[in-house]
Amino acid sequence: MNNTNSSRFKDKAFRVFGLSAIIFCMLTLVIFIGFIIYQGAGRLSWDFMTSLPSRFAERSGIYTAWIGTLWVLVLTTLISFPLGVGAGIYLEEYGNKGKLSKLLEINIANLAGVPSIIYGLLGLQVFVRMMKMGNSILAGALTLALLILPIIIVSTREALRAVPSSIKEASVALGASKWQTIWKQTLPASFGGILTGVILAISRAVGETAPLIVIGALAYVPFVPESPFDEFTVLPIQIFNWVSRPQHEFAINAAAAIIVLLFITFLMNGIAVYLRNRWQQKINW
Amino acid sequence: MVDKYLFLVFFSGILLASCGSGGGSEDQLSGEIKIDGSSTVFPISEAVAEEFRTEAPDVRVTVGVSGTGGGFQKFLRGDTDINNASREIQPSEVKTAEENGIEYVQLSVAYDGLAVVVHPENDWVDYFTVEELKKIWEPEAQGEITRWSDVREEWPDEELHLFGPGVASGTFDYFTETIVGESGASRGDFTASEDDNVLVQGVSTDKYALGFFGLAYYEENKESLKLAGVQNGAGNVVRPTMQTVSDGTYEPLSRPLFIYVRKEAAQQENVQQFVHFYLDNAPMLAEQIGYIPMPDSVYQVQRKKFEEFAGSQTDSVSTGSDS
Structure with a gap:
């Protein structure tokens, strides 16, 4: 009797703890986003999206910044997606599970925790200087792709591992080759998870400032990039730049730019959720 | 060579005539000017670049914010044309400049x-x-x-x-x-x-x-x-x-805020034009941003210093009228 009471109490206590954890998280988020929207929504306008930065806060816009962000976003995705997913598939499905792969696994997990500015320094030396790309969008996208590769690899492997081994075994037992099994069974079943990982990783890349400043992304660019070899700026750099200005009007601009950045991130997450749901409906074992 | 000199006199004339107001007519000026360096000086250079667009719309001026030290690293490799600096160049950086054969001039733009x-x-x-x-x-x-x-x-x-x-x-x-x-x-x-x-x-x-x-x-x-x-x-x-x-x-x-201009860049017309434009408009722009303009005589000295450095004659701008 006593025992049941105590476990009921524990059960309840844990529920309360979980609930308060969620309320705390949501509340912080709501306050943060609410504050930003309150500050910046009034500043959003077509002009704001299509003007160049200016010393007058009310004339400033984020034209080159948001286009730069889109460029970086698309290129980073194109580079990191095939590389990361490919590496993940190899490590999970083909690589033999010896000491070497264990070592690799630990290293990749560690790489995911390396501060982003270190990737910036690497990118500066390798892409900007040795490969002579200059401070171009391509150099920036490659740097960010490196930065998020570990995350994509790890999440790809997690997703592949979540596919029941009975499915794979059944496929092989029916005479399918390894490739057929991966392509027809494992990948479709795990694609939702892989996509989630990729999108989360890219959402992280979108918000990065430090590595891009290191490789020489600019703060004032009066022209829109036309190719991956052009110089560029991105929203986070513009936001940081405005936040640190003495005049309060720039803080409002920053808030408005944050809304645009948030919108881009939400949009991407939305796409991910949509794709994942579509993929999961397709699978009927 | 003579052509080049004539050009300069011509441009300087236009510059002085249209000082502070928009409506430049030298559309033929083009090329790139790369600026990087201090985030403290950034707002001034950004403002100058913004105004320069009406003077010479085809010149692509870009400004980065790597910090004074980070900016000097790029500047002393010859990657950038102008470096924004909120302090003077340090002895170790001077040494790098000598090693890399980079010549530069230091110009104060505001306080x-x-x-x-x-x-x-x-x-x-x-x-x-x-x-x-x-x-x-x-x-x-x-x-x-x-x-x-x-x-x-x-x-x-x-x-x-x-x-x-x-x-x-x-x-x-x-x-x-x-x-x-x-x-x-x-x-x-x-x-x-x-x-x-x-x-x-x-x-x-x-x-x-x-x-x-x-x-x-x-x-x-x-x-x-x-x-x-x-x-x-x-x-x-x-x-x-x-x-x-x-x-x-x-x-x-x-403290004074500086821009450093590299020799090779300073010999290009578009950079010369830009630097003159910078010094002419810095007093007005600095004030709008929240910095403090230097006395006119100091800007005069900077102009002269740049003229001599760039290797062009000083008399073309020596009468300089400040806005």
Whole structure:
């Protein structure tokens, strides 16, 4: 009797703890986003999206910044997606599970925790200087792709591992080759998870400032990039730049730019959720 | 060669004629001008680049914010044409320049005053002497000078909370160099931020706080901060204002902001045009941004210095009319 009471109490206590954890998280988020929207929504306008930065806060816009962000976003995705997913598939499905792969696994997990500015320094030396790309969008996208590769690899492997081994075994037992099994069974079943990982990783890349400043992304660019070899700026750099200005009007601009950045991130997450749901409906074992 | 010279005279003429107003007509000027460096100088260069667009729309001027040191690294490799600097070039950087065969000229473009501020309810501080500031900020002060009464006896026996710019900033370098006597030498136990607005917030919410940052940040937050005076070399207590920074009486905490121009770049027409435009418009633009224009005579000297450096004749611009 006593025992049941105590476990009921524990059960309840844990529920309360979980609930308060969620309320705390949501509340912080709501306050943060609410504050930003309150500050910046009034500043959003077509002009704001299509003007160049200016010393007058009310004339400033984020034209080159948001286009730069889109460029970086698309290129980073194109580079990191095939590389990361490919590496993940190899490590999970083909690589033999010896000491070497264990070592690799630990290293990749560690790489995911390396501060982003270190990737910036690497990118500066390798892409900007040795490969002579200059401070171009391509150099920036490659740097960010490196930065998020570990995350994509790890999440790809997690997703592949979540596919029941009975499915794979059944496929092989029916005479399918390894490739057929991966392509027809494992990948479709795990694609939702892989996509989630990729999108989360890219959402992280979108918000990065430090590595891009290191490789020489600019703060004032009066022209829109036309190719991956052009110089560029991105929203986070513009936001940081405005936040640190003495005049309060720039803080409002920053808030408005944050809304645009948030919108881009939400949009991407939305796409991910949509794709994942579509993929999961397709699978009927 | 003669053609080039004629061109220059021609352009300088136009520049002077259209000084301050838009409506340039030299569309034929093109090319790229790459600027990087200090985030403190950035707003001025950004403003100049913005205005220059109406003068010469085909010149692509870009401005980065790698910081004074980071900017010099690129500048001294020849990657950029102009470097924004909130301090003078350091001996180690001069050495790199020599090794890489990079020649440059240093031009002052505006002043920035460093404001020493306390909380508005702080009723005991009126001014600091330089010795007092040194006593507070020097490395030996760490763990020793922790209360207001440690600085001056009649001040309250309350904890002293310090706020200052991050160690990577040129502002920090300048302050430590002029106050402590060695660039970068400072106590470590203070709240540091690269974002001066964070310092403003820190000082304005803590009655026992003391901080320093660019004057523009004080001007924008007057109601929540109290400005302390600093005793200058002549023994007068001076508060930073447009006037006292510009005429040099607020010392030693007024500093010049610089641009460095590379020789090869300075020989290109578009860069020459840009630098002249910079010096002509800096007084007006600096003021709009929150910095302090230098006296006209100083800009005159900078123009001359650049002319000589760029290798063109000085008489084409020597009559310079300031806006």
